[in-house]
């Protein structure tokens with residue numbers, strides 16, 4: 536793995552902790568960092584079941600490192616955006632579900648990274664913005680595809696038209712984050728969730744990561760067929776048979792337990 540100093544990666548049992556570690560620049564994402572994320576998410580160790588990404592310092596991420604932006608010509612700019620797309624697809628469609636723990640600024644490219652994750656836990660201090668509108672540029676890390684699916688097109692357009700800053704509470708109501716915690720409690724919550732996710736059958740996690748988004752992106756006819764196919768594949772695994780038998784024999788937890 537090619538891990539830059541601005542990224543810390545630690546495996547603890549079945550969980551992988553990925554920390555963006557560039558607090559002096561508010562975790563602004565330069566090329567080294569984004570390529571480091573690619574390296575991490577393309578070489579997840581086999582025994583890992585869930586990854587957690589979070590930021591060091593006062594902010595999750597201030598987005599793209601703007602000091603690198605001014606040095607690119609048009610073709611380099613296109614390649615750069617396509618590189619972000621490639622890396623974020625590796626997070627979204629990698630081998631394990633990824634939980635983002637957010638605090639402070641979650642803006643621009645930072646918001647795009649969080650959007651590519653499977654679950655978002657926001658601490659009270661989190662705020663969201665797309666300053667691209669004010670900087671005279673446009674999102675280039677996949678936000679226009681992923682963010683409207685989470686919060687709706689009108690809200691994303693508003694954020695860019697007006698520079699609106701969304702609070703942690705608003706982020707929950709809009710559907711961007713799924714959990715809101717008090718300050719410094721996000722990681723704890725993410726670990727609790729990651730442990731639950733790690734206990735799922737592999738086929739279920741696979742279906743949620745790789746098939747559900749494709750169903751959502753397709754038409755009803757194709758979507759329903761894909762659902763039938765993956766439902767049949769998942770329920771014919773030995774793991775599913777065992778879990779169903781456990782429930783019928785009273786050995787499995789009831790809903791909510």
Ligand code: 1HE
Nearest residue numbers: 559560561563597598599600601602640643644666675676
């Ligand atoms: C940076 C960056 C950055 C901070 N690139 N260097 N993103 C933005 O437009 C957000 C710009 N950043 C901010 O609005 C603020 O920095 C924050 C609200 C996130 C944090 O404020 P604060 O008061 O804690 O920090 P600061 O004093 O503004 O910044 C500390 C240092 O980090 C300072 O450098 P220094 O050398 O003067 O100490 C800042 O210049 C530096 N810094 N943010 C480079 N973003 C795939 S396309 C995605 C397109 C985008 O993401 S556009 C949105 C970019």
